[in-house]
Amino acid sequence: MLEKNYNPKEFEEKIYEKWEKSGAFQPDMRSDKEAFSIVIPPPNVTGVLHMGHALDNTLQDILIRYNRMLGKKVLWQPGTDHAGIATQMVVERNLAKQGLTRHDLGREKFIETVWEWKKQSGGTICKQLRRLGASCDWSRERFTMDEGLSRAVRKIFVSLYKDGLIYKAKKLVNWDPALETAVSDLEVVQKETVGKMYYYKYPLEDNPNEFIHIATTRPETMFGDTAVAVSKDNPKLKHLIGKNCILPIANRVIPIIADDHADPEKGTGAVKITPAHDFNDFEVGKRHNLPMINILNSNATLNENTPYAGMTTQEARVKTIEELEKLGLMEKIEDHPMVIPYGDRSGVVIEPYMTDQWFVDAPKLAVEARRAVHDKEMEFVPAVYEKTYFEWMNNIQPWCISRQLWWGHQMPIWYGPDETICEENEEEAQAAADKHYGKHVELRRETDVLDTWFSSGLWAFSTLGWPEATEYLKTFYPTSVLVTGFDIIFFWVARMMMMSMYMMKRVPFKKCYIHGLVRDEQGRKMSKSKGNTVDPMETIEKYGADALRFFMASSETQGRDINLSDSRIQGYRNFATKLWNAARFCEMNQCYSVKDFDIKNVKFPINKWIVAKAKEATKNVTDNLNNYRFSDAANAVYQFVWGTFCDWYIELTKPIFYGDNDEKINETRATAAWVLDRILIILHPFMPFVTTELWNNLTTRKVDLIKAEWPQHEVFGEEDKRVIDRAVEFISAVRSLRAAMNLPAVAKLTAYVKASDVDLATLIAQNNLICNLARLDKLAPLGNMEISKDMVQTVCRDTTILIPLKGVVDFAAERERLNKELETLNKNLDGYARKLNNKEFVSKAPEKVVAEEKRRQAEALENKAKVEEALARIANF
RNA sequence: GGGCGCUUAGCUCAGCUGGAAGAGCAUCUCGUUUACACCGAGAGGGUCGGGAGUUCGAACCUCUCAGCGCCCACCA
Numbered sequence: 001m002l003e004k005n006y007n008p009k010e011f012e013e014k015i016y017e018k019w020e021k022s023g024a025f026q027p028d029m030r031s032d033k034e035a036f037s038i039v040i041p042p043p044n045v046t047g048v049l050h051m052g053h054a055l056d057n058t059l060q061d062i063l064i065r066y067n068r069m070l071g072k073k074v075l076w077q078p079g080t081d082h083a084g085i086a087t088q089m090v091v092e093r094n095l096a097k098q099g100l101t102r103h104d105l106g107r108e109k110f111i112e113t114v115w116e117w118k119k120q121s122g123g124t125i126c127k128q129l130r131r132l133g134a135s136c137d138w139s140r141e142r143f144t145m146d147e148g149l150s151r152a153v154r155k156i157f158v159s160l161y162k163d164g165l166i167y168k169a170k171k172l173v174n175w176d177p178a179l180e181t182a183v184s185d186l187e188v189v190q191k192e193t194v195g196k197m198y199y200y201k202y203p204l205e206d207n208p209n210e211f212i213h214i215a216t217t218r219p220e221t222m223f224g225d226t227a228v229a230v231s232k233d234n235p236k237l238k239h240l241i242g243k244n245c246i247l248p249i250a251n252r253v254i255p256i257i258a259d260d261h262a263d264p265e266k267g268t269g270a271v272k273i274t275p276a277h278d279f280n281d282f283e284v285g286k287r288h289n290l291p292m293i294n295i296l297n298s299n300a301t302l303n304e305n306t307p308y309a310g311m312t313t314q315e316a317r318v319k320t321i322e323e324l325e326k327l328g329l330m331e332k333i334e335d336h337p338m339v340i341p342y343g344d345r346s347g348v349v350i351e352p353y354m355t356d357q358w359f360v361d362a363p364k365l366a367v368e369a370r371r372a373v374h375d376k377e378m379e380f381v382p383a384v385y386e387k388t389y390f391e392w393m394n395n396i397q398p399w400c401i402s403r404q405l406w407w408g409h410q411m412p413i414w415y416g417p418d419e420t421i422c423e424e425n426e427e428e429a430q431a432a433a434d435k436h437y438g439k440h441v442e443l444r445r446e447t448d449v450l451d452t453w454f455s456s457g458l459w460a461f462s463t464l465g466w467p468e469a470t471e472y473l474k475t476f477y478p479t480s481v482l483v484t485g486f487d488i489i490f491f492w493v494a495r496m497m498m499m500s501m502y503m504m505k506r507v508p509f510k511k512c513y514i515h516g517l518v519r520d521e522q523g524r525k526m527s528k529s530k531g532n533t534v535d536p537m538e539t540i541e542k543y544g545a546d547a548l549r550f551f552m553a554s555s556e557t558q559g560r561d562i563n564l565s566d567s568r569i570q571g572y573r574n575f576a577t578k579l580w581n582a583a584r585f586c587e588m589n590q591c592y593s594v595k596d597f598d599i600k601n602v603k604f605p606i607n608k609w610i611v612a613k614a615k616e617a618t619k620n621v622t623d624n625l626n627n628y629r630f631s632d633a634a635n636a637v638y639q640f641v642w643g644t645f646c647d648w649y650i651e652l653t654k655p656i657f658y659g660d661n662d663e664k665i666n667e668t669r670a671t672a673a674w675v676l677d678r679i680l681i682i683l684h685p686f687m688p689f690v691t692t693e694l695w696n697n698l699t700t701r702k703v704d705l706i707k708a709e710w711p712q713h714e715v716f717g718e719e720d721k722r723v724i725d726r727a728v729e730f731i732s733a734v735r736s737l738r739a740a741m742n743l744p745a746v747a748k749l750t751a752y753v754k755a756s757d758v759d760l761a762t763l764i765a766q767n768n769l770i771c772n773l774a775r776l777d778k779l780a781p782l783g784n785m786e787i788s789k790d791m792v793q794t795v796c797r798d799t800t801i802l803i804p805l806k807g808v809v810d811f812a813a814e815r816e817r818l819n820k821e822l823e824t825l826n827k828n829l830d831g832y833a834r835k836l837n838n839k840e841f842v843s844k845a846p847e848k849v850v851a852e853e854k855r856r857q858a859e860a861l862e863n864k865a866k867v868e869e870a871l872a873r874i875a876n877f
Numbered sequence: 878g879g880g881c882g883c884u885u886a887g888c889u890c891a892g893c894u895g896g897a898a899g900a901g902c903a904u905c906u907c908g909u910u911u912a913c914a915c916c917g918a919g920a921g922g923g924u925c926g927g928g929a930g931u932u933c934g935a936a937c938c939u940c941u942c943a944g945c946g947c948c949c950a951c952c953a
Contacts (some may be wrong), residue, residue, distance in 0.1 A: 006915080190950090197953080215953050229953095267953040280951090338952070384881070388948070391880055395949080486948085523889085554901085555890085559882090561947095563889060567902055574915040585912035624893095631891070635900070650912070732919095738907095739919040745909040775909070831897075841933040849896050849934085856897075 002587055002697055006580035008544025008573075012689040016130055024706050025137045027073045029471060036067040037075040037476035039460050039509075040136060041484045041492065044083035045143065046090055046121050049128035051518035051526065051564060052485060054536040057134045058552040059515060059630060060483045064135055065685040066625050067480075069710035075476050077463050078129070078136035080122065082145045084408040084452040085179060085187075085345045091117050091407070107406050107447075114407050128537060133545050133688045135706070140472075142463045144455040145409065152462035153455050154412045154424045156503055161413075161422040165361040165502075166401070168420070172275075172282040173400050175353030177300030178346040181404040182357050184451060185397060186490055188350050190339045197336035198321065199268065200329045202228065205244040205253055212237075212245050212256060213331065215267030217338055218277075219324070220316040223250055223306040224295040227273040229259040229284060234269050249307060249323050259284050276354045294354050313349075358402035358411065358448065365498035366393045372497065378507040381628050382558040385486065385514045392490050399495075401451045408449030415444045457495035460508030477504065481511040486559070489514065513628055516561035523563050534564055546687035547573035553686050554634035575638060576690045579679070582646050583694045586672050589657050592699040597670035600716040604664055605766065606656075607671040609724035610649045613640065614678045618711050621682045637683050645675060648728060655772040673698075681708050726759065726797075727766045733796035734774040737803065740817055741792055748777035752785065755799040763799070789877060793818075793870045795863045811877040818871050825864045832857035 003010070019025065027035075038060050043053060060076065068074040091114050092102055102110045122143075129136065142149060160166040173182040198219045201211035212228055225247055230237040241258045261284050262271045275285025276292040285292055295306050302308045308316040324330040341350040370393045372378050373386055380386045402411065414421045414429040419436055421443070423429040433441050455462070460482075464473040478500075484493065493512055500508035519525055520532040527533065539548050550572040555562040586592070602608050617640035624633035649672070656668045676698070680691040684705055695705040703709075734751060743749070751774070753763060760781055763770065767779050782802060787793075790809055791802040835841050835853055842850055 004913095006913095217953070262953080269953095271953045273953095278953090280953090336952095387881065391949075395879095490949095521889085557891065558893095560890085565889065565902080568889080570915075571901065574913095577915045578913065581913035581916090583912080588912070627893075629893070632893080635891080639900090646913085647917085651910095651917095654910085735918060736920085742907080745907080745918080747909095772910095828897080835934080838933060844933045845896075852896085 002580070002584050002694070004584075006577040006690065008546060008576070008689060009541075011693045012133075012540075012545055013131070015689055015692050016133065019135065019706060020130070020138065022704075023139075024704065025076070025135045026139060027075045027137070027475075029073070029475070031073050034072045035075070035475050035480075036064075036070075036072040037077065037479040038064060038481055038483065039077045039463055039479055040079060040134075041482075041488065042079045042081040042142075042144065042456065042459060043125045043129075044086050045080040045118050045125075046083070046087050047080075047125050049125055049132070049536050051534060051536055053125070053129070054132060054548060055515060055518050055552045055556070055562065056483055056485065057129055057132055058549045059513065059556060061132070061134050061549075061688075062553060062625070062630065062685040063481065063483070065688060065706065066710065068135075068706065069681070069684070069708060070712070071709065073475065075140075075472070076134070076136045077140055077142070077476075077479075078126065078134075078138060079142035079459075079463055080125065080144070081452060081456055082118075082143065082408065084403060084405055084449060085181075085183075087114060087118070088405050088407040089179070089345060102406060110406050131537065131540060131545060133549065135688070140463070144452070144459070148465070149455060149458070149462045150409060151424070152458050152466055153409045153450065155467050156458060156499065157412055157450070157454075158422050158424050159503070160360065165364060166358060166422075167361070168356060168358050170354060170356050171359075172277075172279055172352045172354055173357050174341065175298070175300075175351045175355070176343040176346050176348065177296075177298065177351055178343065178348040179405070180298045182353075182355060182400050182402060183343060183345075183350070184400050184453075187344050188341045189344045191342055193338060193340050195336050195338045195340070197267070197334045199331040199333070200324050201331060202245040202247060202254075202329070204240070205246055208246070211329075212240055212270050213268040214270055214272050216272055217336060218313075218317070219320045220302070220308075220313055221274045221277050221295065222247060222272060222320065223302070223308075224274040224277050224293045225254055225272045226275060226285065226290040226293060227254050227288065228256045228270050229262040229273050230256060230270045231260055231262045231264050232258040233260075234262070234264040237264075237269050240270075248327055248329055249320065257284075257288050257290075259287065277352050279352055282352070292354060296351060296353060298353075300349075300351050313351075357400050358413075359398040360401050360454075362396045362399040362498065365502055366396045366494075368501035369393060369494065369497035372501055372507050378497065378509060379511050381511055381513045384559065385489065385512070388486070388489055389494065392494060396494075399451075401454050402448040403451055404447075405449050408452065409455055410449050411446045413446035415446065416441050453491055453495050456492055457499040458503075460496055460500055461504055466504075478507050479509045481513055482509040483513045483515070486514050486516065511628075514559055515556060516559055519561050519563050521564055521566070523561075526564075539569060543569050543573040544576065544689070546576050546689050549688075550575065550634060550638075550686050553630045554638065556630040558628065575642065576687060578642055578646055579683070579690065580694070582641070582650060583676060583698060585650055586676050587698060589653070589669060589672070591669040591673040591676070594666050594670040594673070597667070597674075599671065599674045602667060602671055604667055605720070605723045606649065606652045606769070607667055609721050610645070610671060610675050612721045613644050613649075614675050615711075615714060617644070618678065618682055618714075622710070622712070625685070634686055637679070637686065641679055641683065645679065649675070651773055652724070652769055655768055659768075678711070680705060681710065684708070723762055723766065726762055727770055729796050730763060730799065730801070731770055731774045733794050733801055734770075734776065734803075737792060737794040737801070738775070741805070741809075741814075743805075745775060748775060749803050749805075750778040750780065751776050752780055752782040752791070752802040752804075753799060754782045754802070759797075759799055787869075787873065789873050793866065795866055798859065798862060800866055809874075811874050814874060815871065818867050822864065822867050822871070825860050825867065829857065829860050829864065832860065 041056060064074055064076045095101060174188050176183050195217050197215055197217055199215050201213045204210045228245055230241060232238055240256045243256050244253045245256055247254050261280055273281045273284050275281045275290050276294045293305055295302055297303045300313055302311050302316045308319055321330060343350050373389060412422060412424055416433045421429045421432050423432055430443060433443055460479055461477055464470060464477055466473055496508045524532060536548060547569050551569045599611060602611055617636055620636040621633045624636060653668050653672060656664050680695050684691040692705045695701060753760060770779055787802060790806055791804045792809060792814060794801050832853055
């Protein structure tokens with residue numbers, strides 16, 4: 001017996017354990033069925049589940065479960081990411097609590113500590129994914145720093161290097177002074193701020209009483225100035241080109257050069273050039289072969305190339321201004337709106353910084369990655385995201401992949417006395433070096449590690465065993481679909497495309513489903529600092545994982561952000577309760593007691609009706625899932641379960657179950673059980689827990705629900721829905737009339753019906769059902785009976801329903817009701833007439849549309865006549 | 878500056894190929910019934926941001942105006 005109440009806590013975790021233990025998540029490799037695979041976007045190994053994960057993984061699990069039920073060979077490949085910067089930061093923060101830095105430990109010991117930390121806290125998010133119901137094949141769990149994946153990283157690195165697609169260069173890069181590492185363009189976030197614009201002047205060398213006027217937001221960088229630029233088209237300043245000026249404080253002579261970077265309209269028209277600390281100036285410096293003076297230490301304090309060595313940039317700025325004022329060179333300071341780059345992890349100001357770094361030739365790799373999407377080898381869903389993808393790929397810059405961190409894949413680069421060697425391991429590197437030099441030489445390994453996204457870029461094939469030609473790789477690559485958020489398109493999707501096209505010559509996934517962000521109830525972005533985050537674990541605790549999942553699915557309309565809504569999640573918990581109670585109803589009525597009943601043989605109208613509706617709902621869910629229309633799919637099940645099965649079918653079965661027609665009872669029991677099973681099947685991908693619990697408790701089963709067959713190509717005929725559809729409409733019409741007339745539910749009424757012979761017969765045949773649900777004691781043909789003024793009337797299609805009220809009719813109210821009805825009818829009739837009198841409409845619109853319009857007009861005319869009749873009847877009361 | 882979206886019921890949002898405007902929540906009225914009050918029945922509520930155009934027909938296509946948002950680049 002089912003418990004009286006739906007209580008997800010009772011069974012969700014138990015069910016999951018059973019699934020996992022039974023190997024239900026593992027593909028049957030012996031099967032020759034079509035393969036379906038998804039690689040999970042690997043969460044940070046030390047991360048905890050947030051609502052974004054809940055959405056992302058719910059969608060994946062729906063696709064995985066659906067395809068598994070379709071009988072495919074299904075793999076959901078799970079794993080975690082070492083998340084270089086993020087993880088290193090966490091561990092360093094922990095060390096800081098003990099007053100230690102990573103340097104106190106040294107590289108080796110520090111890395112050991114990180115592994116230790118990973119061991120401790122690394123499992124959290126995977127446990128949480130289990131709680132959500134994610135049916136990943138955990139036996140294949142991978143980690144981006146696993147031996148196998150590390151080997152893949154080294155192999156592809158060497159390959160790229162030898163193909164000239166990885167190179168080292170001294171370039172200006174984004175430098176994070178807190179982490180003391182280079183970061184990529186994508187890891188820099190630009191923030192609007194109100195800063196200051198400083199106007200001051202540099203004296204000319206040949207006449208110190210003449211000046212060139214400068215405007216800058218960063219006066220402290222002047223010690224790195226190696227020129228001042230003006231535009232050759234600047235009539236006011238071009239006479240200065242070729243002269244020199246004196247850099248105050250430093251007292252260094254620098255040239256005034258002509259360069260179009262200097263916009264006559266901006267600032268003073270003259271711009272100081274600091275090639276080592278500004279991306280534009282760097283380009284100018286290259287054009288004019290200017291010296292590049294680095295003025296910063298790696299922690300962004302000023303270095304000995306400046307008079308203010310050791311000061312922070314802020315301190316140096318204050319000092320510089322003071323000095324300039326003393327020298328009488330300072331002119332004015334204005335507020336100035338500007339954008340300042342911050343590190344997305346560290347949150348500190350990013351400095352353009354000249355260092356040796358390693359780059360991937362992304363522009364070259366982008367060519368194939370672009371083509372594959374262009375040729376639809378990989379398709380974005382929704383398709384608009386390919387515009388974002390192309391836009392970025394078309395403007396792609398070399399990708400800085402070296403990080404001056406300790407936690408990550410150390411680059412497989414060794415330096416000999418004057419040679420750089422790239423091999424997969426030390427032995428090979430040594431051998432190559434020895435051969436090159438003709439003797440044994442000492443090698444020094446590059447200390448930089450790789451950007452985390454380098455190894456994630458290989459995820460689609462490295463997790464499947466590459467570089468080995470494994471069975472899994474052969475079977476599941478390319479994967480079927482990648483599900484991720486739009487914020488990851490550049491970081492990950494694009495990199496995976498480039499890496500996969502380069503190494504595998506095939507796309508990593510055939511489809512890429514992009515979803516939006518989960519926001520808070522007011523549509524604001526969730527963030528810890530705002531304090532508006534909601535922990536999915538708490539939601540699951542409160543409403544169950546199924547409710548949260550269903551919320552995610554039903555809210556997911558392609559590509560749009562989702563606003564979290566507690567009331568909606570609660571609503572889906574209620575939905576699960578509703579289903580639970582419907583199942584209890586079936587249980588109480590011994591629906592599962594009927595053996596050997598073939599659903600193809602149903603005879604009775606309500607059963608034929610619900611079978612047809614169930615098939616319709618199934619098709620609806622199937623079609624929508626096939627098109628990644630999660631909300632439509634979820635809503636189709638919801639609507640069928642609650643709106644059709646519970647609200648109508650169960651109500652319709654009651655008079656049968658409470659009656660004494662055994663044949664009817666038996667067939668209805670069997671049908672109810674069949675429909676409930678069908679519901680459990682099509683709802684399972686969305687709500688795997690409650691459906692499984694019910695599946696297992698209602699009767700003994702030959703198959704587990706997780707592997708139950710998804711109904712496809714059903715051969716039995718299209719059952720007649722018309723009879724019950726008519727009854728439903730009829731009942732609704734009577735109920736509506738009762739409510740409008742304020743008739744108490746206890747009052748049993750008689751309804752007389754005027755309709756065509758066919759309709760009449762149809763309705764009378766369902767007499768029992770209709771009377772029960774519409775609270776009538778009698779349903780009879782009007783026949784030749786005279787319509788009295790005491791009858792209230794309503795129309796439903798071409799059927800007129802008349803209910804005698806024996807003196808209780810409030811004629812004024814009734815007149816008002818009828819008049820209102822008449823008004824609507826007239827309005828509609830105007831519309832029909834306007835259309836049908838329009839010759840163009842009649843001649844140009846498809847025949848079907850015209851016919852439908854005519855039918856509506858005829859029906860409305862008929863109804864109008866009936867209403868007018870009724871009004872006439874009570875005119876004098 | 879470049880790109881991409883959004884504006885539909887009080888709220889949050891659906892509406893896929895143009896053919897009588899939908900859901901959930903909220904609101905109002907009423908509740909006979911052992912599946913369910915985490916419930917049932919009924920109802921109200923929309924010039925589909927403004928304007929113009931294409932079309933027999935526009936929430937949907939085109940143009941335009943207004944407001945909002947996101948991404949990328951840049952601002953001495």
